[in-house]
Amino acid sequence: MQVNAQECKGGLGDPIINYDFGSGTGFGGPLPTSVTNYNYVPNTCPGDGEYTIANSTRGCYDGLWHDVSKDHTGNPNGYMMVINASNNPGQFFKKQTAAGALCPSTTYELSAWIMNLIKPLVCDGTSGRPNITLFIETPAGQVLKRYETGDIQPTETPTWVPKSIFFTTPANVTSVVVRMVNNAPGGCGNDLLLDDITFRACGPIVQASFAGTEGITSENVCEGQPATYTIITKFAEGYTNPAYRWQRNFNDGRGWVDIQGETSSTLHVDFPPSSIGRYQYRQGIAESSNISSLNCRVYSNPVTLEVGPKPVVPAIPPATVCEGDVLTLTATGGDHYSWTGPGVTATSQNPLIIPNVTVAQAGKYKVVVTSAAGCQAEQYADVTVNPKPVITISPLQTICKNASTTLTANAPGAVSYSWSPAVGLSSTNVANPVASPNITTTYTVTIVGANGCSNTAKVMVKVIDKPTANAGNDKKIVEGQSVKLEGSAEGSILKYQWWPTDYLDDPTSPTPTATPPYDITYTLTVTAANSCFIANDDVSVRVYKKVVVPNTFTPNGDGTNDTWNIEALGNYAQSTIGIYNKNGQQLFNQVGYAKAWEGTYNGKPLPAGTYYYVIDLKNGSPVLSGWVLLVR
Incomplete structure (x- = not known):
């Protein structure tokens, strides 16, 4: 009987026939002649009618075949059957189950993974396609079921295709023969890979998990920690009178074994303080009349309890x-x-x-x-x-340049001292060195105690250098005026003092106001901090007499006010004076004022009237200008 492809949608049992061709490096060995009638060659690229067992194909037939580097499970060392179909159809695979291995009225699935090795454009896209018939027969040759895969199309990249069929054993059948036969001729195409040919029971899906955590199939427990778990299952309908067998696999080399007496739908697992390892459980299910046969059961997914070791923590040194x-x-x-x-x-x-x-x-x-x-x-x-040493150290030290001071540091239990910088110190490894630095310096002492711990402290030695005094620029004023002196100094200054103190508002200020009535020289004395040094500088204040310009005189010969007498102008020997009429004509011009103007021009009396003057004292003061009235 020929049928369309059928795939088991439910749970599966352990394989009764399982050909995965093994794994390794190089080539696998030939299959028994009872399995295939193709010729074995240890060659990655077998010829027509030949096969090999290999873990890859590469560079075959000038690149007409796909390069395949791993089996269908992704294992790069996994073997697969590499077939170059013969010109005449032939048998790829044949295998019989053991006598009595099957249960009557039980559904089984035959499945395999197939790959078309030929690339799509080979032979102008008309290459032969692998076409395989899957047979399930009685040992006597009676066909119980057959399935033709149809053409397996070429693909752009290496692609595995699953093919399967399932059937239910008649009441009197307990062993079958499964075969895979090539329907298409060789030549250009019909070259393929076979992998993972399995025959096993098919039944309802059985889902196992830890109770209370549906979908959780793995738990962790630590070595020496007791634990209790309940494992539950649920499955779809499919058996008239289902029976159960729980199995365990402790990964100790014995594989899956039945747990005596555990035949209910749930399993209670009591773990005393546990040993390290992986403990797995699953439920087998079958019709009650077949439950004793391992080949008639379908199994749930495994539920895993991982017993992990406690971490080994090396001792931590003190x-x-x-x-x-x-x-x-x-x-x-x-x-x-x-x-x-x-x-x-x-x-x-x-x-x-x-x-x-x-x-x-x-x-x-x-x-x-x-x-x-x-x-x-x-x-x-x-x-x-x-604890680190507790240090007591000298406070800030102030010394004059070229002088010295003793620094003091101590700490209970101190075993060593180290001062830095060494410049200006009498010693760097004593408690009380003498310090004579030329400039202000901060010294650091490091003290090590008896316990080997250290601490540091700092002390500044402030060095007072000779100051520089600057009394400022000389000053000029007119009698009766005041001027601010511009004294300053550089260095660390303790005080300022001006001498003499006459006519100063504050002789201790660097910038006092002076109001002398006559020329005078002041001396600024600067005393450095700590009274280390003094410095002096002088400043002169020139006091000019006040020039009083009369605005009227009467040159009439009566002996009174006959000349234009300007008070104090004679003190300005370099001064100039010019007199003008209203038209700007200069009538009188003189350097100094040794002789007063008598109201004449070129020796002749000028008429009464208003005349104009310009006086430049030549001392940097503003020019004096104005008018004078000549009366006759």
């Missing part, structure tokens, strides 16, 4: 550090870590790093180490924190 140092504790042996300790809340940091550790953080630290499977182990570390 740590001794100094106060203020960085404490580092490192644990190994796990995937996750949780540290706790004095003043440390739980942290996943590993290594545990505590900068600037304090004496209060000495003590016992605990780390909980967790493996990838969630198993935990503990380890401890003892930490000693030695």
Whole structure:
């Protein structure tokens, strides 16, 4: 009887026939002659009517075949049957089940994976396609079922195609022969790969899981931890009178074995403190009359209990550090870590790093180490924190340049001293060196205590150099005016003092206001800090007499006010004076004022009237200008 392709949509039993051709390197050995009537060759690219067992094909027939680097499961070392079909149809595969291996009225599936090796454009796209008939027969040759795959089309890339058929055994059949026969001729095309030919029971899907966690098929428990689980199953209809057998596989080489007495739909598993390993369970189901035969059952998915080891955590050596140092504790042996300790809340940091550790953080630290499977182990570390020396050091020292001072540092239990920089010190490894620096210097002392811990302290020696005094630029004023002196100094200054103090508003200020009535020289005396040095500088104040210009005179010969007498102008020997009429004509011009103007021009009296003057004292002061009235 010929049928269309049928695939088991339910659960499957363990294979009764299982040809995966094995795995390895190089070529696999030939199949028994009872399995195939093709000729075996140890060649990656067999010829017409030949086959090989190999884990790859590469470079065959100038690239007409696909290059295949792994079997249908993806195993690069997995063998498969490489077939170059003969010109005449032939038998690829034949295998008989053991006598009595099958149960009557039980459904079985025959399946295989097939690949067309020929690329699509070979022979102008008309290459022969693999076409295979799957037979299920009685040992006497009676055909119980057959299925023709039809042409298996070429593909652009290597593509595995599953083909299968299933049937139900008649009441008197307990053994069958399965065959795969080539329907198409060889020549250009009809070259193929075969892999994973299986024959096994087919029944309803059986789904197993841990109770209360539907869909969860794997649990982890740690070594030495007791655990109790209930495994449940559910399955679709398919048996008239189903029976159950639970199996276990402890991966100890014995494979799946029945658990005595476990024939219900659920399984209770009590684990005492457990040993490391993988423990698997599954349920077999069949008609009650067939349940005793392993070949008649279909099985659930396996449910796995992984018993993992506790992490092995190496001992953590005791740590001794100094106060203020960085404490580092490192644990190994796990995937996750949780540290706790004095003043440390739980942290996943590993290594545990505590900068600037304090004496209060000495003590016992605990780390909980967790493996990838969630198993935990503990380890401890003892930490000693030695205090650093407590240093008492001199306060700020101020000295005059070329002088010296003694620095003092001490700490209880000190065993060594080290001062830096060494410049200006009498010694660098004593408690009380003499310091004579030329410039202000900060010295650092490092003291090591008896416990090996160190601490540092600093002291500044401020050096007072000779100051520089600057009394400022000389000043010029007119009698009765005031001027601000511009004294300054460089260096560390204690005080300022001007001498004489006459006519100064504040002789201790660097910038006092001076109001002298006559020329005077002031001396600025600057005293450096710490009374180390003094410096002097002078400034002169030139006081010019005030020039009073009268606006009227009467040159009438009466002996009174006959000349234009300008008070104090004679004190300005370099001054110039010019007198003009209203038209701008210069009538009088003189350097200095040795002789007063008598109201004449070229020796002749000028008429009464208003005349105009310009006086330049030549001392940098503003030019004086205005008018004068000549009265006759």
